[in-house]
Amino acid sequence: MAKSRTSIRLLVATFILLAPPIWGWWAVKGKGPLTSDATVLVRRGATLDEMARQLEQDGVVRSAGLFKLWARARKLQLIRGEYAFQPGTSMAEVTRKLKKGEVHWTHVVVVEGMHAWSLQRRLKDWVPEEIFWQLWKSPSLAKAAGFPEAPSLEGLVAPATYRLNHALEPEEVMLMLVEAFRDQVRPKLDGGVFKPYDTLKLASIVERETRLTEEKAKVAGVYALRLKKGMLLQADPTSQYARWMKGDLRFTAPVHEDLVAPHPFNTYTTKGLPPTPIAIPSPASIAGALQPEIGKDLYFVATGKGGHAFGASLSQHNKNINAYRKELKRQKLAAAAGR
Numbered sequence: 001m002a003k004s005r006t007s008i009r010l011l012v013a014t015f016i017l018l019a020p021p022i023w024g025w026w027a028v029k030g031k032g033p034l035t036s037d038a039t040v041l042v043r044r045g046a047t048l049d050e051m052a053r054q055l056e057q058d059g060v061v062r063s064a065g066l067f068k069l070w071a072r073a074r075k076l077q078l079i080r081g082e083y084a085f086q087p088g089t090s091m092a093e094v095t096r097k098l099k100k101g102e103v104h105w106t107h108v109v110v111v112e113g114m115h116a117w118s119l120q121r122r123l124k125d126w127v128p129e130e131i132f133w134q135l136w137k138s139p140s141l142a143k144a145a146g147f148p149e150a151p152s153l154e155g156l157v158a159p160a161t162y163r164l165n166h167a168l169e170p171e172e173v174m175l176m177l178v179e180a181f182r183d184q185v186r187p188k189l190d191g192g193v194f195k196p197y198d199t200l201k202l203a204s205i206v207e208r209e210t211r212l213t214e215e216k217a218k219v220a221g222v223y224a225l226r227l228k229k230g231m232l233l234q235a236d237p238t239s240q241y242a243r244w245m246k247g248d249l250r251f252t253a254p255v256h257e258d259l260v261a262p263h264p265f266n267t268y269t270t271k272g273l274p275p276t277p278i279a280i281p282s283p284a285s286i287a288g289a290l291q292p293e294i295g296k297d298l299y300f301v302a303t304g305k306g307g308h309a310f311g312a313s314l315s316q317h318n319k320n321i322n323a324y325r326k327e328l329k330r331q332k333l334a335a336a337a338g339r
Contacts, residue, residue, distance in 0.1 A: 032089045076099050105163040120132045120136075135153075135174045153174070154276045198273055203281035231271075237278055238274050
């Protein structure tokens with residue numbers, strides 16, 4: 001009987017001695033409390049105390065205090081970023097991810113032809129709308145892009161795939177875009193028949209006018225000749241852009257009211273190039289604007305078959321317009337017959 005009591009006491013004592021380290025091992029290495037995917041942001045200047053409280057509040061770890069002890073033992077130095085955790089992630093794994101700086105990135109694609117409003121929608125999860133429009137007219141960002149004279153960042157963004165995370169400040173996101181333009185696009189604007197910023201403006205109009213690489217220099221040539229003769233450019237995309245600038249965000253083709261409405265961006269009513277580019281131009285559009293094919297053509301119109309018909313005189317242009325209308329009518333009848 002005495003031996004039995006002694007054995008029980010030894011077992012109890014052993015359990016008391018082993019319980020804390022076993023619990024500690026389970027709390028650190030065992031399955032964590034997270035029940036669904038979670039994202040945690042480590043912002044600039046975040047402290048370990050703040051991080052521990054946030055992880056506990058978000059249900060990523062059970063104890064902020066224990067996390068701090070473990071993190072200090074692992075000599076954790078917080079690296080700013082966005083961190084993704086899966087259900088059941090252990091405290092040890094949480095700490096490892098933070099220590100290694102395994103930031104979760106989102107790939108955001110900025111494509112050729114995008115303009116301010118489409119870019120704003122693309123970046124809305126990283127740059128709040130109100131802040132976007134403030135930064136859009138930032139002189140310091142325009143300077144960083146290489147054009148301190150630019151009144152906005154329109155056209156001063158490189159088409160590319162950007163890696164973003166939600167711990168970045170809006171200013172950092174916008175700076176990333178314009179610095180990419182400065183490094184990748186700005187050097188390609190020198191050496192043309194126009195000043196670099198005017199080349200960018202013309203290239204943006206060409207980008208919106210035609211998708212065909214083989215037409216871009218020719219379209220640029222029509223506008224270059226019109227500028228040379230002091231004629232109005234009469235570029236439809238600029239009248240559409242003028243509509244947007246006035247707050248009418250219908251993303252439809254310009255109508256007669258748009259063409260005749262006076263506005264600095266409407267080249268049907270204002271001579272010369274618009275005050276800024278009207279979109280992000282492609283390398284092909286920039287190449288066309290650098291060396292326009294200037295001939296006798298002053299007009300062009302869509303053919304209805306994917307390209308454009310060019311003309312040197314108004315009479316020829318009107319013939320091309322009639323041919324375009326006939327083609328559209330033919331396509332409409334063919335479509336109706338095929339139903």
